[in-house]
Every structure is written in structure tokens, then in C-alpha cells.
Amino acid sequence: MARRRRPERGVSAARAGRGAPLAKAPRRGLWRAGVLLVLLGLVVFAGVAYLQVTARPDGNPATVDVQIPRGASRDAVVRLIEGAHLTEHPTALDWVLKLSGAYAKVQAGVYTFPGNADALKIADVLKLPPAPASQLSLTLIPGETVWEAADRVAALGIGSADAVVALAADHGRVAGLGVPVGPPRDPRPDGVGQTYLEGFLFPETYFLDVDATATDAVERAVAHFATVWERLRTRWRSDLLAVRARYHLSELDLVTMASLVEAEAQDPGEAARIAGVFYNRLEKGMRLQTDPTLMYRSDRQGRAPTKADRLDATNPYNTYAIPGLPPGPICSPGEGALVAALRPERHDLLYFVAMRDGTGRHAFAKTLQDHNANVDRYLK
Template sequence: MTAKRKLFTGVIILLVAAVAFSYWQIRQFAASALTINQETIFTLPAGSGRIALEARLNQQHIVPESPWFGWLLKLEPELANFKAGTYRLTSGMSVREMLALLSAGTEAQFPVRFVEGTRLQEWLAALRAAPYIRHTIPDDKLATVAAALKLNEQELEGWFYPNTYLYTANTTDVELLKRAHEKMTSLVDTIWEGRMADLPYKNKNDLVTMASIIEKETAVSGERSKVASVFINRLRLGMRLQTDPTVIYGMGDGYKGNLTRKDLETPTPWNTYVISGMPPGPIAMPGKASLEAAAHPLKTNFLYFVADGKGGHTFTTNLASHNRAVQEWRRIVKEQNER
């Protein structure tokens, strides 16, 4: 073998070795873990290319600076189809897994929980406190919210389904409220169609209104249809509903935590100690169980109920029995306060 040929062979061997070493380094880099110790939310802006992505990952100390980042994308071009968005990166995730996540466009989802028995104003506050939501409703006035959702103000309170909703970054407040409204509307339609015959409701809004009162009166699942029976019996007899949550709702910001006799006697459209029949609309967002109870009340003779001091209620058919139950409740509360 001539010296020239030996030199050429040696160069080839070195090149092959260099390529093999580089390939090994790229594979090692791809399999290496991200340099994060906890879950990290990473946002890639629209229009970001390979250089911008690498720089952002370096700046946020997610991936260390490496000469192999660009080579990895050339070696595995399917990883280079990354998409703008907000992603959840986890400790222990490899560089390749991260790039695959970005290329799949599987954005992070965030939860916002709307609780049964809460009011629209509380939902709006929850939306404003939730991360990564794009706020398009300028204020929390009912007229503003109604206009944004293209609804009447009377279609707001009570007409959003309480649940935990998942969303991706930049989802708007309007989108989330529309999802909750559509779910509630669909559910109410179904329950309305299957409701018990001859209930004293003029329309679906009455059903939702009754469900909202039930929701505020008891958190005990087994009591809901019994509470419903009390109010249905009262409506049929022409008795006033006399339910405290309607008074509280009508007081708005004037309610400070305690109801007085004056509060019960002060007229508002929702004060069922003063008005006859149903209040003009819901007082909270009812859950499915309360809607079902409003549509299928138990058949009872109960006309009264009061807290029993143990988390539930005592139900009675006449005023004398009710007054005794009230006295018993007051005795239990007094003993609890004295402990």
C-alpha cells in the first residue's frame, strides 16, 4: 500500500469515527433529561423557528446550550415540526420527548372549577383569577356579560353548568362561559322533557329557579327531593316559599352574613317572605342533582323544614311541629356554642 493510499484510508477512518462519534453524541443529547426539577410551563410564540426555540429553551434553563440541538432536528426532521403554544414539561422528560410534544402540538390544559351553588359574579371572579385565560369581557356588569355572550340578562344567573372545565392557553373567558351555558341548556332541556307531570312551573326558568333554591338550601344529596317537595307543596297551597337564600340574593352586597327580621320584611323581587310564588329567576348555579330533584320531588305532606344541628334538616307537616323543631335546633346550637 502506497503512503498516499495509507493516508487516504486513515482520513476515511477518522471521518467515519467522527461521524459515528457525532451520531452517538446527538443520540445521547436527545435522550438526556431536561434541566428542570419540577413541572414547568413553557410557551413558544407563533412564528418561532429553530434558533428562536433553542434560544428560549436555553434562556429558561430547560435545555443546556449544546452544539447538537440543530443536528438533532436534522437527523430526526419529524421533531422539527414544532408548533406555537403553551406546553407542560415534566421533570425527567428527555429532549426528544419534549420536541415530540411540541411537534404534536399537545398543549397544556388548565382547570377552572365552577362550584354548584355559587353565583355568576363568583364565576367571573374565578375566571379572572385563572391563569392563561384571554380576558375579553371588560367588566363584570351583567349587561356587559350578556352582550359578550349574546344572551339576555335574564339568561345568565343559574344558566351555566357547574363543573371543572379544561382549557388551553389563550382560551377566552367567553368561550368557557359559552361551554358552560350550552351544557346547562342541553341538560335542562333533557330534564324538562322527563319531568314529573303537573308541576307548578310555567317554564324551564322556573325549574332552574327551583333547583337553585334547593342547591342553596341543602348539601345533603338524600334531602334534595324532600326539600323540593316542601316548596312544591307550598306553591300548590298558595303559601309563600319563605326561603332565606332568596332574601340573601335579593340583598346583593347588602348582606353581611346575618339575616335580621327587618331583612325578611324588606321587599325585593326575590324576597319570598314578601312575594307570592316563585322569585323572578335563579339565585345560583344548580347542579344536576338539584335539577333532577326540582323535576322529580318526593310526594310528601311536608310544609316546613329547619336545620337539625347535625348537618341535615328536620321536616314537618304543620307549624306546631315546625316550631318544636326550631326550638330543638336552637338548643343544639346553644350547646355547641357553649362548648
């Protein structure tokens, strides 16, 4: 029987009749490389996750107290802990709290964490009963509406959101708190109740007794607004008098202007410039045409305005369809926006558009032609 010849050196295996297995070798190599890359990615992911879960904060005191309000959501719990500088990795903490079952154990009260606690230790602490809170903490945010403030009050368990909204709609009660509400307003054609409290719940953190009521919370916020507003009016008295005389504005109008500035000025450094644009447009008889006014309805919060919204003349807050300022504020202005309303930047700008580049800043223009060019550049 003839012996099978071995391929000569330098002769390919394909020529020797053994080509099929070697033809598949590159595919097998690619498959193995892909598996290795996936495994490597899993190792890296696991390593990063481990580092985030076991990361310990620096610079904290020995212990850190965090108050969890009644009805706090999972997201709120993580944000409160993050706000106390106990974690820089909220997503990793969220996963740990889910997987450990800590979320199911969280109660309203004060939790005391070691200042250097990692995510695992935070989960352990949250599984224990908290200390009863000696005070309730209410934080009102600049730019939020009275409806959002009502939800924050309700989250403390000291009253319902509906009760706060009903108080806000009561002209006599709000006027009794010292708010310059102006005359009673006609019912809104869109069916949304009036909100005389809007703009006068000063954004700040308030500490309330555990037996406080929703009315107590409202009175505290209104009283603090009055204190801040009086301080600003005294400090900038000449500016206040000049603005009121030049534009024929009431106290309510000034706070309304501040709320428009707050709603538009994502970058605080632009507040006075934006106020200047609004004042320039008022002086020239131009409509303010500011989008946040279109959305000042409890059923429109959080969505973008539409063309129909801009054409809706039944909305008394529609600054596209109706000239002048809206009937009242559209949100809670912070101190910076209040100052901007008193001390607007002097310029001849009439338009601005959001640049949408992540900075929160705007492109300003003197002419409609330049403004349209900015719109084409940043919005199309």
C-alpha cells in the first residue's frame, strides 16, 4: 500500500488536500477575540461597579444626619443622600439599595450615617429604624410653581396639595398674608384656578415643627419673601423708583417680571440682560413672547409649547397673544431674579434664543434679522 506523501516544505496545506480546516481558522480567531473582548468588558464593568459601590467619601464629619420626609420616592432618597455628600455615584447607590432590599425598609425620620460610609453601609443603615425627626425640612426651589410647592408640602405629610392650591386661589386669605395680590381676577377661561400665592413663596429651606400645618409652611415662606423683598427694595431704592416710574409697574408687576426672568435665565449671569430685553420690549410696545408663560397651567407643566399654545388667546398668561405682562407671576423667583427686575441691564437688545449647547446660555440680538439668524443656527 502506497504511503501518503507528506506535503513538502513551502507547499500550502490547501494544495496538499487539507485546505478546509485552515480556511476556518481566521473565523475561529475572530470569534475567540470577540469573546475575550466581551469578557474583558465585563471585568472592567465589574471593577468600576465595585469601586463605585465601595467608594468612601472624604471630608465629612464623623457622622452625617439625613432626614427622609414622609412619602419620599426612591429617587428622592438617593438625591438626599447625594446632597449630604455621602455618595458621588447615585446610580450605583440606587442599584445597591434595590438589590439589598433597603428601599422597602426606608421610613420617614432622621438617619445617622458614618461620614465615610460606602453604598453597602448606607444600605445597612437604611434597613434600621430612623430616629424621629425633631423638625421637618421643606425646600422650595427657584423657578418652581405653586403647584410644585404644594406637592412638596404634601410630601411632608402636613397637609394636602389641594389644600395649598385652594389657599393660593383664595384672594382674601392671600391678601391677608400681606401679598400684593392686586384686585381679584376673573375666572380663567381655561378652567385653571387663580394662583394669587404664585411668586411669593420664597425659594429656601424651611425647618418646621413636626406638628406644623400646611398653612404654617405657606406663612413662613410668604413672610420670608417679604423680608427679602424689603431688604432688596431698601438697598436698591433708587433703581426701584426709576424702574417703576419708567415702566409704570406695580409691586405685583415687578415680582411678575422677576418670575419671567427666573423662568428664562438658566445661567444666573444672564438674568439682568434678559430683564433688559423684556423691559425694552415693553417700552416699545412689543409683546414679550416668552414661552414659559404659555405653560403656566397645572396640566401643562413639564411639556414643550406648541403652535396652538402660542395662538391660544383664551390663556391670559399667553404673552404671544396678549401684550404686556401676564396677570401675575408664573413661578417663584430667587433673589438674583428679583434684583434683575429692579436693576436690569441697559442695552438695546430685543431678542434672545437658547443656544442649546449645554451651558443654559442664550444668543441675544438687536434686530429680527439677527435673531432669525440665531434661530437658524441654534434651533434648526
